[in-house]
Amino acid sequence: MVFWEVYVSDEAMGTFAPIVVYWLYAGFYQLLPPLDKYRLHTRKEEEKNLVPLPKVVKGVLLQQLVQAIVAHALFWLTSTADASGITIQPSITIQIVQIIIAMFVMDTWQYFVHRYMHQNKFLYRHIHSQHHRLVVPCAIGALYNHPLEGLLLDTVGGAISFLVSGMTARTGVIFFCFAVVKTVDDHCGLWLPGNIFHIFFQNNTAYHDIHHQLQGTKYNFLSHSSLYGINF
DSSP states (O other), X not given: OOGGGGTSOHHHHHHHHHHHHHHHHHHHHHHSOOOGGGBSSOTGGGGGOSSOHHHHHHHHHXXXXXXXXHHHHHHHHHOOOOTTSOOOOOOHHHHHHHHHHHHHHHHHHHHXXXXXXXXXXXXXXXXXXXXXGOSSOOGGGXXXXXXXXXXXXXXXXXXXXXXXXXXXXXXXXHHHHHHHHHHHHHTSOBOOTTOHHHHHBXXXXXXXXXXXXXXXXXXXXXXXXXXXXXXX
């Protein structure tokens, strides 16, 4: 039993925990003092952004609404709970393997979809360019995408990863929350000392920041949950 099982189901936790984690972690970065010493861009450079923060928030909330609906349906359709509502959980070892598989699937899906959205001029101009309106990334804007891109890249990618790995909703809580934290961190715009994502991953904040710059949009396509970028 996990601590939340007393209050909510694994399915509800898997649906809403990633959303709560997103706003808590992104909000943490948003409320930090200027920390100019560790910023990848100056405050002045943020004026390059082509979209105001309120519109970014609305866009993220729309994507999260769609994700919540899809996640709820996915967990309900794949539930293996018995008549008493109990789902037998696999061993810790199997859950770790499932998370690793899900990360590889997610990375592969997002890499090729993301890359194609840059290579196809129509898709870039009408869909993916919305995300790149944030020339200077910010934590809250990590999931600011065109609705179609949010559905295809993140929501469908997450569903495929969940299904292929065979994980339960409880394991999904860990996987999806990790993916959210990594995505937010990659967009935070800060190179903070001791950040474990900067230590263990090559595709980190600085890596993705290059991709958001006008001269870097043809490079650095790795996804944010990426195992491919781990420093072994």
